[in-house]
Each structure stands twice: as structure tokens, then as C-alpha cells.
Amino acid sequence: MQQTVRQKSLPLNNEKWARITETAEAYARQKDAFLVGYGHVKYLHYLGEKRKLRDELVSTGFISPFGLQARQWKLALEDALYTLERQWEAAVVEVKEYLYRHEGLTDEEKHYANLLLYKHEKYGRDWKRIQAIFTGEDVANEEIKLDAEGRAKVRKYLKRVFRRVLGRKPRVKRARSFTIDQQMYRVFATGTRQYIAIATLPPGERVVIPLAGVHAIEGNLRVVLLPEENCVEIHLTREPRTYPPGEGEAGIDLGVTEVFTDDTGRKYRPEYGEALQEMSDHILDKSRKRGKLWLLRRKFLEQDPNKARRILKHNLGLIKQTKRNKKYRTRCENEINRAFNEFYKKRRPKIIAYEDLAHLRGKARSRGLSRKVSGWQRSIIKERLGYKNYIYSVTDPGPVCQFSL
Numbered sequence: 001m002q003q004t005v006r007q008k009s010l011p012l013n014n015e016k017w018a019r020i021t022e023t024a025e026a027y028a029r030q031k032d033a034f035l036v037g038y039g040h041v042k043y044l045h046y047l048g049e050k051r052k053l054r055d056e057l058v059s060t061g062f063i064s065p066f067g068l069q070a071r072q073w074k075l076a077l078e079d080a081l082y083t084l085e086r087q088w089e090a091a092v093v094e095v096k097e098y099l100y101r102h103e104g105l106t107d108e109e110k111h112y113a114n115l116l117l118y119k120h121e122k123y124g125r126d127w128k129r130i131q132a133i134f135t136g137e138d139v140a141n142e143e144i145k146l147d148a149e150g151r152a153k154v155r156k157y158l159k160r161v162f163r164r165v166l167g168r169k170p171r172v173k174r175a176r177s178f179t180i181d182q183q184m185y186r187v188f189a190t191g192t193r194q195y196i197a198i199a200t201l202p203p204g205e206r207v208v209i210p211l212a213g214v215h216a217i218e219g220n221l222r223v224v225l226l227p228e229e230n231c232v233e234i235h236l237t238r239e240p241r242t243y244p245p246g247e248g249e250a251g252i253d254l255g256v257t258e259v260f261t262d263d264t265g266r267k268y269r270p271e272y273g274e275a276l277q278e279m280s281d282h283i284l285d286k287s288r289k290r291g292k293l294w295l296l297r298r299k300f301l302e303q304d305p306n307k308a309r310r311i312l313k314h315n316l317g318l319i320k321q322t323k324r325n326k327k328y329r330t331r332c333e334n335e336i337n338r339a340f341n342e343f344y345k346k347r348r349p350k351i352i353a354y355e356d357l358a359h360l361r362g363k364a365r366s367r368g369l370s371r372k373v374s375g376w377q378r379s380i381i382k383e384r385l386g387y388k389n390y391i392y393s394v395t396d397p398g399p400v401c402q403f404s405l
Helices: 014-037 043-046 050-059 070-101 107-117 127-135 148-166 271-303 305-315 319-347 368-373 375-391
Strands: 004-006 177-180 187-188 193-199 206-211 219-226 231-238 249-254 258-264 351-354
Touching: 014 070, 014 177, 014 206, 014 219, 043 050, 043 070, 043 206, 043 258, 050 070, 070 148, 107 127, 107 148, 107 351, 127 177, 249 319, 258 319, 271 305, 271 319, 319 375, 351 375
Parallel strands: 249 351
Antiparallel strands: 004 231, 177 219, 187 193, 193 206, 219 231, 249 258
16 A cells, blocks of 8 residues: 655746646646557557567657657656556456356356456566457467367457446546656755755756655655646655554444544544534535526526626636635545544554445435535545554454444
8 A cells, every 4th residue: 555645835936837837738748649659459568568668669769749858758658558557457347347247158268258357466467368358369278178269259258348348548638747756856955945846848957846844755756736726746655654453442433523433432523523514504505695696697698698697707616616615625634534543543453343334325314414424525534444454454344234332
């Protein structure tokens, strides 16, 4: 499991922001070109030989048509290949689900299909086997007793299912981020302020970005643009520090007035309930006002189209609403994280029992409760619980059907 450390910058001036945006645009266009160029099945084997494709491009004297330096187009190529790999890996998972449910295939045919879809735990996937599904190449070994006709039948079936689940090829739609390696940036500090100097399109020229806070930075980084704040976030991925397992068992009961209550009756982060109530009241108030404005707009569509257009433009936009909702969500995420930190540091359990949240779907008893138990909050709690269990080496027996204090 990897941990992503995010370090935000201070707001950038127009010149620095323009150079960072220019680099992100060029990186996005180059990555998109690689996605289009190597998204075909005939290049599938390169997903297991990413370095080989890079070396071939270097030997042919490849130069980025979008102005990226050599180091950065290589990172864009790697980024594109990993994007394609994630799409295919997700497709393989879905294909296996279809395969397990298929009752028209014999055990021997399913055995051959699993051979083609097999991924070695240490050495990874043999992408040439996936490629053979589309090219018709007969792949087999001494363990397969199926004849050539049966093997062809399985490959044709897998090809049909792959085409059904793959969907559209991945593309880069927005220039939101770009990757840099350790030779493309320099970290330094003056007094209490930390800075990072990042390479841009012109060779030898770097943009100096002041950072909020101080953190150890090394390895490859991802620079994420935040246009609404005219700043960037530096994302550093690393292996998190883990702790030995504790002793004993503990149970938690999730709530809406606090993040959860443990089996001793202690409530963790009642501030979470205050944040949820404030968010719910704000959404209710704004929704009522926006509903009235939508009615006014529909009323003026025929009577005064210009006024209807102005209402839509100046009163029914989503920029401020999205920004405000993001603040509420971040506040709730922080309270959830603090609650789990307090719980694990205080209790240090070896096993945790928690309630099953799968039944919390659809409409709640009231709209207010529905706003407080929305899906994104359940997903955050589930993600945080899994991550903290990994950090503190906690055994997860899975959710229980019911849990009460």
C-alpha cells in the first residue's frame, strides 16, 4: 500500500502560473498522443516491456512535438503506458467475472481461459497471451489438454467479452497535472520557507515555487494544478510507516453526531456531527433559493429571454457552489481521519469489529438524514479504515451484520 503526501504551494504570480500551465498542457498533449499511438492491441506487449519501447524511441531520435524535454516525454510515455495497463487490468477483472458465471464452457475450457488471463504474483502478466486472444495465435502448454478447435473457441469468447467491457480508449481531456523526476527539480529553504524549483519547457529554466509547510521531498513527483486558487500541489508517493499489532479486540459503531463510538462508550470527534449539520443546513438553504431562481428563469424564458440568460449566468453558476461543497467535504474528511487516529493510538487493537454499511443505500427516512449519510462519506470511512488497519497491522474480519453497544 502506498501513501500520497500532498504539499500545497502559495499562490503563484501570473508569470509562474503561465509557465506551469504551459508545461502541463504540453505534457497532457504528449501523453494523449502516446495513448492514441500505442493504444492498439498490436502494442499490448509493451505494457510488460515499458523500458523497451522507450529505448526504441530514443534510438530513433524521437523529439517531443510539443516541446517537452527528453526526460519529461519519457515520463509522459511511462504515464500513458500505466494508464493503458490499468484499463486492461480492470477489463481482465470483469472478463473473469463473466467467465466464472458462464455455464456453457467446460472445466477444461475455463482452465485454458484462466491460463490466458493468468498474472504471476512475482513476474507480472504475460501480455502476449492477452494479445493472442485478439490475434488468434494458438497459445498452449503441456498442461492444456484441450484440442485446437476448443482453444480457438475459448479465445473467440474472450475476445467478444473483452470488446464488451473495454469501452472507449483512455484519453487526456484536461491538463491537470504532470510528472517530474528527481533531476527535474531542486528543493531548498530560506529561513522557515521551503521552495521547489521545477523544470519547465525551456531547457535550463526553472520555476521557483514557494511551498506551504516543510516536508522531506525526494523521488518522482506529480505536480497537480489548482486553477481556482492559482497554486499547485506537490504529490509524493511513498511506503507508509507501519506499527506492530496490538492486543485485544475492539468494536466501533458509526454515527452522524460523531464519527463513531467504540465498545467502551467513548465518542470520537463530535465535531464531525457539527460539520455534517452545518453542511446539511447550507445545502438545504441554497437548494431552496436556487429552486426559486430556476422557476424565475423558466418564467422569463418567453417573457424576457435576456433576463433569463442573466439569471442563469450570474445566479445559477456552479463554481462557487462546487468550491464551498469541497470545503465542507474536506472538513468532514479531516474529522474522520482525526477520529481514526485517536482511536488507533489509544486502543491499539489487534482485531476490529465494525458494522456493515452496504445496506445504507437509497432514500433515508428524511432528506436531512439522507444528506448526512451520503455515499461519499461511507466511501471515505471505508478507505480510512482499510488504510489505518494496514498501518497498525490490524486483522480485519470483515464487517458484521449488526453491531450495538
